[in-house]
Amino acid sequence: STVLRKSFDEALGVTGTCPENSLLYVALGAALYADKEFVLSDVAAALDEYAATATYASEPPLFANKEEYEVFHARHMSHSVPRVAFGAQCGPVHIGIDSGSTTVKLVVVDEQSQILYTNYQPNLGNPLPLIRQQLLKIYKEHPGLKVASVTTTGYGEELVKNAFRCDFGLVETVAHFTAAKYFMPDVD
Secondary structure, eight states, rough: HHHHHHHHHHTTTTTOOOOOTTGHHHHHHHHHHHHHHOHHHHHHHHHHHOOOOOOOOOHHHHHHHHSHHHHHHHHHHOOOOOOOOOOOTOOOOEEEEEEEEEEEEEEETTTOOOOOEEEEOOOOOOOHHHHHOOOOOOOOTTTTEEEEEEEEEEETTHHHHHHHTTEHHHOHHHHHHHHHHHHOTTEE
């Protein structure tokens, strides 16, 4: 959106451009990466004639039977973050945003690390408007909300951090580790 681009420009102190067909640039880069020309009908014929002959190494299944899976599932379900009502007087809160390559996840927690709000949705290749929509929803429903921090992670960490002037950006593996330590303080 025009408003989002303007906000992004202001946050970065630049004047960006949005060239025609810019959403196709990644696909164009993939197409241009090829270093050899092919005749499409030859490729189609080769695919029709292809027969898999390779053997594949594999690992044993994670679970030998349903009972092993159920034990695993019960163990993992025993660890959860408390969820409480997101009241009008909540705060200060911390907002975490995971902008992945295909999805956007957002969580709001209070000072006791209790979950007040979550959102999980496909990013449709354009995460910023979706994140903006969720943040506006939170601020509209909780106008006096005191936000202590906003941290981003994931594939779009820097993009989201700069677009919304978030406080911190965290490498995704560190975010995973931090979450694991919440449940198992001795994890390394």
